[in-house]
Each structure stands twice: as structure tokens, then as C-alpha cells.
Amino acid sequence: MAEVLVYVDHVDGAVRKPTLELLTLARRVGEPVAVALGAGAENTAAALAEHGAVKVLTHDASEYADYLVVPKVDALQAAVEAVSPAAVLVPSSAEGKEIAARLALRIGSGIITDAVDLEAGDEGPVATQSVFAASFTTKSRVSKGTPVITVKPNSAAVEAAPAAGSVEALSVTFSAQATGTKVTGRTPRESTGRPELTEAAIVVSGGRGVNGAENFSIIEALADSLGAAVGASRAAVDAGWYPHTNQVGQTGKSVSPQLYIANGISGAIQHRAGMQTSKTIVAVNKDPEAPIFDLVDYGVVGDLFEVVPQLTEAIKVRKG
DSSP states (O other), X not given: OOEEEEEOOXXXXXXXXXXXXXXXXXXXXXXXXXXXXXXXXXXXXXXXXXXXXXXXXXXXOTHXXXXXXXXXXXXXXXXXXXXXXXXXXXXXXXXXXXXXXXXHHHHTOOEEXXXXXXXXXXXXXXXXXXXXXXXXXXXXXXXXXXXXXXXXXXXXXXXXXXXXXXXXXXOOOOOGGGGSSBOOOOOOOOOOSSOOXXXXXXXXXXXXXXXXXXXXXXXXXXXXXXXXXEEEOHHHHHTTSSOGGGBBSTTSBOOOOSEEEEESOOOOHHHHHHHTTOSEEEEEESOTXXXXXXXXXXXXXXXXXXXXXXXXXXXXXXXX
């Protein structure tokens, strides 16, 4: 069976969930070979092996931390040359998509971004995408070179499938471009204790109907009762009620959780483009004609200031 490269997103050896999802998808089209780079790369092996990696290629160098993107592209290119894979899978983060695009250009291959599913095909892996603001679903494949495919978080359930996970050192020669963009400083993001927005299984969002930054505490309380991430519509973000990093929509972040709860959000097409692939959608809005209700699985016509606190309390009671 052909091998499939999986780029590992990790923090000091702690593997992030989207990578484990990629391993699950990779097993459908070949044998997963993980590529772990940077500090703690070798510490990823146990988790990767547990989820199906037959081999883990590792490499650590200061360039991965000191410079942006290109050193990782150099490493993935080296892995492609060493393995000759059937495909390369990369998480659909902002960095992941840039790495994938640069890699595809380097190796003369086609690229598919933001896939939500992957299956084996007679002429190579077939990717499913949600396109035109998630109004249509398409299936496509790369017709030239080694397919480079980025996959949106929460596109597949993580499945354990123990494999050898043998660790091998990857030989990498950095290009002249690798040191072109240097990282001059870092400011740690203040932790909220909530899951990362794009990776969360549950997202609770607030929009114009929240009517003020001080009222987002209601949205946060519901999110915390569910162990969810907090999102916001563009209207709420532009008004300064919530940080831009939490914006969901076409000009913000795309999310695809198991459950999405929209509170006081009308459902403009720009917002729908960022959350329409959510598995179950619930909306609370006092306007029965709000476009969001055309999309939802469950809708509540009511004042969010009455409905959301009651929902939060009911969840707390059920959780005991």
C-alpha cells in the first residue's frame, strides 16, 4: 500500500487533534507516515503510532522556531523526495495552507484546500469540499503530481489504530529562502481555558443581538457550561465587543464543530460561510424571519437574554 505523508501540528511534542484526524483520513488512502518538526518532535511518536502512523520522520533545528514557514516547506519537500507518497495531508490552519501551497508549487503538483472528507479513488485520493459559502458539496482530485491536500479540523472522528510508529531521522537541507523572514519576538496569547475556536467540538457564538461587550458574559457562561469555544459575528467584532481572533465567517475563521449555537446572529451569508458545515446548528433569535433559521437544525424564537441564561442553568442542572 502506498504511503501518505501527514504533517504533524504539535506544541513541544503534544500532538494537536487535527493531526490525529488526518491520520484517520490517511489510513483510507494508504499507510500514514508522519512528519514531525521542531522542538519535541520525537516526543510525538507514541501518540502518532497509537493513531496509525507506521513511521514518524523527525527533524529539529533552530530554523523552525526562528523563521516563518519556509524551513517547514523545505523539510516536507525532503520528506516527499524520500518517501514518494501517494499524497501529502496538512491541517487547514492559516500556516498549514501556506505550507501546502508552497510545497505544491515546489514539487509541481496540484493542491486542494479545506477538504472536509477524503476517500480512495482509482486515480488517487478524492477530496470532498464545501464550496460557495457551503452551498454546494464537490468531489475533486489532483490530476498532476503528488496531491497536496489541506483538511479542515473536525472533518473526521479520531480513531485509534495502533501501528509501529518507528522513528526515523529526516535529512533536511534548508534553502536560501529559509531565513528570509525572521521571527523577532513572541507574545504569549492569554489563555481563556477554552478550546481553540477552529478545533472545538462545540462553539457558542454571539452577534449584533448581544448588544454590547458587557453582555458577552452571557455567551461565555453558556460556552463554559458546555466546555465550548466562544465565537462572534463580524458585526459584534467590528463593534469592538469581542476580539477579532474569535470572528467566525468568510473574513474570519471557518469552524465545523459537532454543535454550533448562534445567539443574536441574523445569518448573513458571510457568517454562514464560516460555520455552515457544522454538524448540528442551533439558533436563538427574536426575529422569526432571520435568515439563520433557514439553516438550523433547531431554532428558538425568543430574547437571548431570557433564553440563554435558562439554557445555561438547565445544562448545569443536567450535569449535576
